[in-house]
Amino acid sequence: MILTVTLNTALDLTYRVRSLRPHASHRVSEVIERPGGKGVNVGRVLAALGHEVTVTGFAGGGTGRAVRDGLAGTGGLTDALVPVAGATRRTIAVVDEHSGDTTQLNEPGPQIAPAEWATFLDRYTELLSGASAVALCGSLPPGVPVGAYAGLIRTARSLGVPVLLDTSGEPLRRGVAARPDIIKPNADELAELTGSHDPLRATESARRRGAHTVIASLGPNGLLATTPEGRWRATPPGRVHGNPTGAGDSAVAALLSGLVTHLPWPMRLTHAIALSAATVRAPAAGEFDRATYEGLLERVSVTTAP
């Protein structure tokens, strides 16, 4: 079983409006509602790839119930979310029909009480005993200590479970110091962590700070991987048009899938690129187009990096 942790789960709403104008009133013509938060998205993609996956983190209130109801129908996915008194946050993506652009509104998330955090830590340790890998994903809700990921990484490492960390800012900085197996920052997150805007230099710097492997996601330019076994650059065959929401989560899912099935790095990167691109190509955010995925597997270029 692969375990994904989403401390700040979300009910993701997508609203379609004619044209978003500040200070006006808008009729929403279409509402799409789905469980969200990075680790939840990663879990859904892993399940679609045929893995057994368990999703943990927090869920509460009516929005938390909606998240859990949405997950209940996903075959291969086990809901191990810890109930909390506060309500799971909503995120709202307002899609402008006119321009196709998206405006994002993100609620901060519920306040997590110390007792709820303690309950989660027990649950997490218990779940790790059956896990072949764990992914720690996304932002921290209020009340969770900023060094939370560092502690979760140490627990996983002490139990011999490989850890992937996908977050940003101070939680990433503190997490890296606890020596996670893989981090997957984008160019901005990597620059914030290391102070360097040069991807090669920045990935090396991130490794010196504690990450065993750094997979830098360079958007449409693909991935740059710096691992104990070598360095690779993986690039898609061409620019992919569509909705990039969830593309990073799909890359994380592919990296975890490759980790537990012991694929060599170039193949893991190929899968990550193809699955990301297939997610951009899918009409609904966070889904992936299987034909695009399979078609791209033979067309991703992977070269050793200097």
Added chain:
Amino acid sequence: MILTVTLNTALDLTYRVRSLRPHASHRVSEVIERPGGKGVNVGRVLAALGHEVTVTGFAGGGTGRAVRDGLAGTGGLTDALVPVAGATRRTIAVVDEHSGDTTQLNEPGPQIAPAEWATFLDRYTELLSGASAVALCGSLPPGVPVGAYAGLIRTARSLGVPVLLDTSGEPLRRGVAARPDIIKPNADELAELTGSHDPLRATESARRRGAHTVIASLGPNGLLATTPEGRWRATPPGRVHGNPTGAGDSAVAALLSGLVTHLPWPMRLTHAIALSAATVRAPAAGEFDRATYEGLLERVSVTTAP
């Protein structure tokens, strides 16, 4: 008991953001969640004024549960909402901290099935037997016939229960033809109904179309009342600054309160103006400031209109 009908109830969310910019990502710093929809707001104000009130209409899904949970703590208010399979809509008011302006996003509401509509009609008739007045408020959700209010007005009139109608567009036009006791259109709704932008002429025209009494709400200029007993103009002592959300619903509550306690028209209008202004002055949308309300009662000017 006063009955209020809200066929398209809502979970009203108020989001505070630094400054709303289309196509950017925003952290919401504060989320306020409360039961909404015009008739629900009217019911809450009536309960605060000391009336026994029953709220009916439709509620469904997690959002419907949140609406019902929010109503459960309101003393004097009975929840008689009819459960439906679809989810109650959300409305989102995004308040820009920088400018103080509000951007509104309104979901359309759930599809109401014919069997659900039939269940509501039975419930409505049953509730009318204990009602001293009924208010029919707001928009119609998908699936409810556009002539719905006309039917509800006829049922109430056949049972001798006075009816106030507060809606707009085609549902207002059809409703007026069924001869409601009171309608409370704003200037735009009145112009749309009658084709006239002159308030005096338009209120007379609306009466000829079937409304016994027309209370035209002229925003900061107060109310113009055309009743079988005479015509009055009621104006607040000065411009009131604040959040106008819910001010119209408070005026409806005051008109219903005056109706069931048999106040003369000038006093009903005074209450309506004072309660509206006290709602604009309250910090949270849809609440009212009791000191402002009581202070204004002596300062509203009511004159007979030509």
